[in-house]
Amino acid sequence: MKGQKIFCPSPVVQGLVILVFVLGCCLNAFAQGVTPPDNVEAIDTPNDDGKSITISWDKSPDDGAGAESVTGYKVLRKFPDGEFEEVAPIPTGTTLYVDEGTERGVAYSYIVQAITEGGMTADSEATIPVKPTGEWFHSGKIWIFLAVLLYSAVVVYCIYHARSGKKLFIRRIPGLEAVDEAIGRATEMGRSIMYILGLGSVSNVATIASMNILSQVAQKTADYETPLRVPCNDPIVMNVVREMVKTAYLNEGRPDAYNEENIFFLTESQFAYAAGVDGMMVREKPAAVFLQGTFFAESLILAETGNSIGAIQIAGTDKEHQLPFFIAACDYTLIGEELFAASAYLSREPMLLGSLKGQDYGKVMIFGAIVIGVILELVGITWMTTFFQQVK
Amino acid sequence: MRRQVPLVLCFAFGIVMALTEFSPHRWSKSINEEVIDWALVIGPFALVLAIATLVQTHWARIRRRSEYWQYSFLVFIGMIVMLAFGIPFGQKNPAFTWLFRHVQVPMDATMFSLLAFFIASAAYRAFRARTLEASLLLGAAVIVMIGNVPIGDVIWNAVMPFRDNLPSDARQWILDNPNLSARRGIILGISLGVISQSIRIILGIERSYLGGVEGD
Numbered sequence: 024m025k026g027q028k029i030f031c032p033s034p035v036v037q038g039l040v041i042l043v044f045v046l047g048c049c050l051n052a053f054a055q056g057v058t059p060p061d062n063v064e065a066i067d068t069p070n071d072d073g074k075s076i077t078i079s080w081d082k083s084p085d086d087g088a089g090a091e092s093v094t095g096y097k098v099l100r101k102f103p104d105g106e107f108e109e110v111a112p113i114p115t116g117t118t119l120y121v122d123e124g125t126e127r128g129v130a131y132s133y134i135v136q137a138i139t140e141g142g143m144t145a146d147s148e149a150t151i152p153v154k155p156t157g158e159w160f161h162s163g164k165i166w167i168f169l170a171v172l173l174y175s176a177v178v179v180y181c182i183y184h185a186r187s188g189k190k191l192f193i194r195r196i197p198g199l200e201a202v203d204e205a206i207g208r209a210t211e212m213g214r215s216i217m218y219i220l221g222l223g224s225v226s227n228v229a230t231i232a233s234m235n236i237l238s239q240v241a242q243k244t245a246d247y248e249t250p251l252r253v254p255c256n257d258p259i260v261m262n263v264v265r266e267m268v269k270t271a272y273l274n275e276g277r278p279d280a281y282n283e284e285n286i287f288f289l290t291e292s293q294f295a296y297a298a299g300v301d302g303m304m305v306r307e308k309p310a311a312v313f314l315q316g317t318f319f320a321e322s323l324i325l326a327e328t329g330n331s332i333g334a335i336q337i338a339g340t341d342k343e344h345q346l347p348f349f350i351a352a353c354d355y356t357l358i359g360e361e362l363f364a365a366s367a368y369l370s371r372e373p374m375l376l377g378s379l380k381g382q383d384y385g386k387v388m389i390f391g392a393i394v395i396g397v398i399l400e401l402v403g404i405t406w407m408t409t410f411f412q413q414v415k
Numbered sequence: 416m417r418r419q420v421p422l423v424l425c426f427a428f429g430i431v432m433a434l435t436e437f438s439p440h441r442w443s444k445s446i447n448e449e450v451i452d453w454a455l456v457i458g459p460f461a462l463v464l465a466i467a468t469l470v471q472t473h474w475a476r477i478r479r480r481s482e483y484w485q486y487s488f489l490v491f492i493g494m495i496v497m498l499a500f501g502i503p504f505g506q507k508n509p510a511f512t513w514l515f516r517h518v519q520v521p522m523d524a525t526m527f528s529l530l531a532f533f534i535a536s537a538a539y540r541a542f543r544a545r546t547l548e549a550s551l552l553l554g555a556a557v558i559v560m561i562g563n564v565p566i567g568d569v570i571w572n573a574v575m576p577f578r579d580n581l582p583s584d585a586r587q588w589i590l591d592n593p594n595l596s597a598r599r600g601i602i603l604g605i606s607l608g609v610i611s612q613s614i615r616i617i618l619g620i621e622r623s624y625l626g627g628v629e630g631d
Contacts, residue, residue, distance in 0.1 A: 359604025
């Protein structure tokens with residue numbers, strides 16, 4: 024190569040070339056009238072089942088500013104060996120799109136296209152290929168998971184601590200103290216007891232809590248030979264309840280007193296159920312009515328009818344919207360966690376009582392967090408509030 | 416054995432279903448959906464049993480001529496008519512739809528409308544100002560009621576022009592502060608109760624739902 028002459032244009036020619044290039048770029052931009060979006064990035068969507076990719080970008084400088092020529096965007100996607108295909112039209116001002124039409128394990132790359140009113144387009148650079156994958160753990164729920172784990176550990180500790188036989192102090196719950204009074208009253212008056220489980224299905228925890236209370240009530244009615252009527256709204260609940268009540272009577276040595284016909288299916292329709300139960304209340308005039316479980320708009324219809332016939336009423340529900348109605352119309356109401364504490368409270372089983380203690384410790388933890396949060400907020404420290412706002 | 420198998424199943428499914436809530440993976444989702452589907456499958460079988468019970472109960476009442484036995488005929492008439500139109504012709508059959516719209520829906524609406532009168536009678540008893548608590552309740556209720564109707568603000572603004580829309584602002588303050596705080600307190604208690612109850616069931620400490628503690 025030595026001695027070979029290299030072609031070198033004169034400065035004038037060089038200047039002309041640069042001028043032509045710059046003019047070309049300017050004319051091209053003028054012709055397109057639009058600048059493409061920048062910083063386009065595609066990532067595997069976090070905390071999903073592996074069927075989506077999230078694409079983000081910076082708005083085109085001509086979107087709402089500059090030439091103001093951008094009327095929208097298009098997201099285009101391509102397989103490793105394919106062509107770019109349109110995925111979705113996107114309105115102006117948007118900088119994020121979640122593509123939920125992807126297949127797991129396939130790599131996709133994306134471009135975002137700015138579009139003008141005249142149909143001209145400007146493509147962004149293509150992203151690097153990204154494969155959507157599913158995560159085993161939802162990292163956004165880590166704090167909830169830890170809180171549930173901590174609370175569960177406290178409850179389990181209290182349950183097993185209670186096995187040692189140490190006497191636990193459990194606060195008095197008037198609504199549950201009144202269960203004996205209600206059953207006794209019905210027995211003395213020679214009338215029946217009506218137990219209403221609400222509209223919840225068997226998968227509802229409040230319904231299970233209610234069935235546990237019913238089991239305790241059934242043991243007492245078996246002793247006193249007081250008729251126990253249970254109109255059911257859910258067929259599965261009816262079958263489980265029949266089995267529970269039958270066993271309760273068997274345990275008390277009174278299988279003869281058990282009458283299967285007293286536990287019956289009424290209807291699954293909300294207001295037809297309310298009408299049916301109201302009708303029975305008015306006709307049969309039970310001396311005691313238990314309303315325990317999940318209730319909706321029918322709560323007051325049932326409770327007021329029970330009140331009008333002079334029955335002693337003990338209510339409890341997990342629907343906080345219905346609690347005021349029960350408080351107004353019933354003699355005793357189990358509020359909040361009292362419904363779930365009932366079976367432990369009534370049975371006095373040490374291990375079940377231990378779980379109530381755990382529940383109380385849980386409340387103390389929440390109360391402590393509230394007090395500390397209020398104090399920190401008052402002195403201008405906001406990290407705790409911010410932290411709880413972010414926990415989802 | 417009769418008790419142990421359900422307890423083991425309950426433990427296994429309880430733990431797995433709780434964990435699926437924290438995992439977005441497709442296997443986790445499909446397990447969750449599959450188990451819920453199983454529960455849905457049990458429903459129709461239980462419904463057959465429930466309808467059999469209904470028929471048995473009402474038939475026995477007619478046979479024994481129990482008190483108000485005539486109402487049991489209405490149950491059978493309603494059931495037979497709806498089955499006669501629903502099973503052979505399907506849910507979209509005009510006669511079936513007509514019966515639903517013009518019989519069941521008005522009856523449901525009638526029951527629901529009774530709620531207004533029951534609220535009035537319950538409120539009358541609850542708001543009798545015989546104790547300090549009842550008096551506070553009455554005061555709060557009056558403010559919320561006046562604040563809820565536009566005429567409350569109109570009258571207030573005409574009579575007391577120094578502070579506009581005080582009734583609706585006071586109502587909003589009551590709902591946003593004391594009311595919401597109390598509700599959230601109750602919800603926290605319910606949530607703790609639900610978790611505690613679930614732990615008792617999963618660990619097999621609470622067994623009443625299995626039909627009591629027979630033999631223990």
